[in-house]
Amino acid sequence: GAGVSQSPSNKVTEKGKDVELRCDPISGHTALYWYRQSLGQGLEFLIYFQGNSAPDKSGLPSDRFSAERTGGSVSTLTIQRTQQEDSAVYLCASIQNLNTEAFFGQGTRLTVV
């Protein structure tokens, strides 16, 4: 696609429910990243994929968070049993190769009530 696409753009969910966030990277981009940004804060690294494997998942805050990438393309970030502290904007980015910049999607704003 022309850019990184994320869906949904907004999600309101009840505490304790599971949510699934989707990222569709730029076609041909090899690496894909998930970040979380709370209001007025910097970007918190969650996980990144090289192809379908995740060399670094050290940023996942708890075992309620998981992510997968299939076909070297679309990725889903799943949060189980959501908590209010999970409320944030979840940003996805992709890069073409090692020496290029990351392109970001518009993010999913998650609100847990």
Add this chain to the structure above:
Amino acid sequence: GQNIDQPTEMTATEGAIVQINCTYQTSGFNGLFWYQQHAGEAPTFLSYNVLDGLEEKGRFSSFLSRSKGYSYLLLKELQMKDSASYLCAVRPGGNYGQNFVFGPGTRLSVLP
């Protein structure tokens, strides 16, 4: 661990020049990036430095000193639309592969 520091907030006047500093301590170095993020929007790429020196791109320039673990972003002829957060990010490389580590961001307010 990886650590990147930036000032939290800066204020400047329209038409002026502002310099936003970034210092980093990372396990390795494979490039430094600057991004601009307007409120409620996604970050957009501004500049990339991997060698020491100054990279100029229109009103924006970025400088890198690898020996000092230091970079700055220079914005000239400030415009109101430059009011945004500016994020410094380092790619440590090595065992961190293609990961990016972001600083906390500097919120710049441009006043008339």
